[in-house]
Amino acid sequence: MNELERCRWAQGDPLMAAYHDTEWGVPVRDSRLLWEMLMLEGFQAGLSWSIILKRRASFRAAFAGWDPGKVAAFGAADIERLMADPGIIRARAKIEAAIGNARAYLAFGEQGEDFGAWAWELAGGAPARGDGVTFPAKTAASEAVSKALKARGFKFVGPVIVYAWMQAVGMVNDHAKGCFRRDTT
Template sequence: MSSLIVGTDGLSRPSWAAQDPLMRDYYDTEWGMPIRDEQGLFERVSLEAFQSGLSWATILRKRDSFRAAFSQFDPELVAKFTDADIERLMEDAGIVRNKRKILATINNAKATLQLREKGGLVEFVWGFKPIDTPQPETLEEIPTQSPESVALSKALKKEGFSFVGPTTMFALMEAIGIVDTHLVGSHRRGSSGVWA
């Protein structure tokens, strides 16, 4: 059975992207497109960490608030956050107020700056691009992690990052185009230009 739904516009999307206009727009314009700038990638790493245990729709609805709260995810600014900033964030109803995830974001900003000495976050993460990408026809066929996401998770932890488990890193790899898990038959399959 296909996991694709044909919308009123005639385009095929997975069920998770077919109903909610916000999720549909995200799917149609952002998800799976390459992110190759440090700030953009740091934002995605941060938001994937906040998403852990929650739905992506929840994070997406709060994304503007997250950006405002975390200085547009500029790692140089976030790395300088103080105890006062942590208190401010814990009072901010516009974001997910999880102290461990807030501390991880600040910690990961510092680790991002350190990684510049080894070529930078973008080169580091994209270095885990696999030789090929899944060809799922149903949502059930989409893996939740891969040997590359396990390796990326371990490598980032070694560099001082936290909240970067293998499943979270696979979601990151999907979101930024390192793997293409758009369902075969989706109007977005192959749209990243990374995979033919």
């Protein structure tokens, strides 16, 4: 049986291959899921995505199913609880950023805006397509989205994190040439 050709980063690890094959690069329009993925990308900073995937269920449990309303209400006791949770990345700055980012996310609704529609509009409205050969760490688009997120009060949303998020949620199709997913997302 022939093995499917995948992006190089998804080869050799069944968990990464499953994520690549079913999620990465598939356009996400749901605001809450976009926010969850942005938070996970922030926790991933400086680490490998496979670490985040292995801890994804623990993150969901620790952060109340990534319910922004619940996360926004977290206080000092919750921060200490999260700092003691071995199932997640225990970085205080990232934990505090996720809580603040929940508040920033909720501000969209309070202002009558939809986070997902806003983010997609900033990203160009439709998936951009990489060349399948070069894979930048950031782009002018990710720099603009990062700047706009920061202006809205978000933290841990630098242009490299934002570009990884844009790839993950399908704002950018960066599947490699030859990858079986390149023309399916």
